Amino acid sequence: MKIIRFAHSKLTQHGFLILEAIIAIAILSMVLVTVLPSLNFFLKRARRSRNETQATLLLQEGQEVAYHVFASTTNWDLYTIGTLYKPVLTGPVGSEMWELGAGEDTGLETLFNRKIEIKAVCRHPATSAQPGEILDVPGCSESHGLFDPTSRNLITTVSWDEGGTVQTLTAKLLVTKQLLSP
């Protein structure tokens, strides 16, 4: 009788040790299952924030170069309306200068794409209630009756792929020849 009771007590004790470990693993697993997705979320958010900061710098660079090119060129017809451009450096080494080259930048910083689009500007006619104000018409082009040859919209777009989703940042800059011409 004594032997049986001893064996039973020992058996119960062994089972208790394993049970403790299993419970601990279960609790740890539950904690991990709860924490890991939120950790992943924070990592994704940090990556997105870093990418957005970088994209903003590239966007600003595009806008600044486009502004400088238009501000230092009297013949705006060199840059076709509706065409995509990218900032390029031209000239001999040591005296390079900004220029807008046809096409789109791809793989900037291995991730980003950038394009600068030159858009026509149409304005309300002098006889209207809002003379000279920008008219937001989808078909605004050089052939449009209200086309303003002294203004352009410079639209810079930076896009990048983030985990299968394409993110985009866009900035629009209106340049007018009256202010820019020396």
Place this chain on the structure above:
Amino acid sequence: MELLIGMTLISFIFLGVITATVVLLNSNARVKQIDHLEQAKNDLQLEFANTIRWAKAITLISPSELSITNSDDSTSLYQFDSTNKRITKNGVPITSDTVDITNFEIHDYSRLPAPSPRSIQLFIEMQHHDFSSVRETFRLVVSQRIGA
């Protein structure tokens, strides 16, 4: 035998929890270091973007020295102090002592000769003063506005 298995499992759990805690604490410290660099980057971006954009005149003295005549006719001289690894404005540091500036290059990519408006590109490399593995590099292009 069961005792051994139990002890081993508990040791693994203990190690796992300790490692996770250390990783969390380290990443928190790293985030703070990265924040220092981000702050420096934002400050420099704001400083140069505003000053260059609205400058009356800009003179590139050397690839690491830039003189700007502001709209109120005051002058701002930006220099790279390579000894203290900081960027200075009129001799006063404008970057924090927690950030080391390791490279500061200025390029003038303007299309017309001065006094026409300038287009300046700044290339800045920085690292945390105490943790050199935390680094940041950025390029900033700012064009002077006409009639500023």
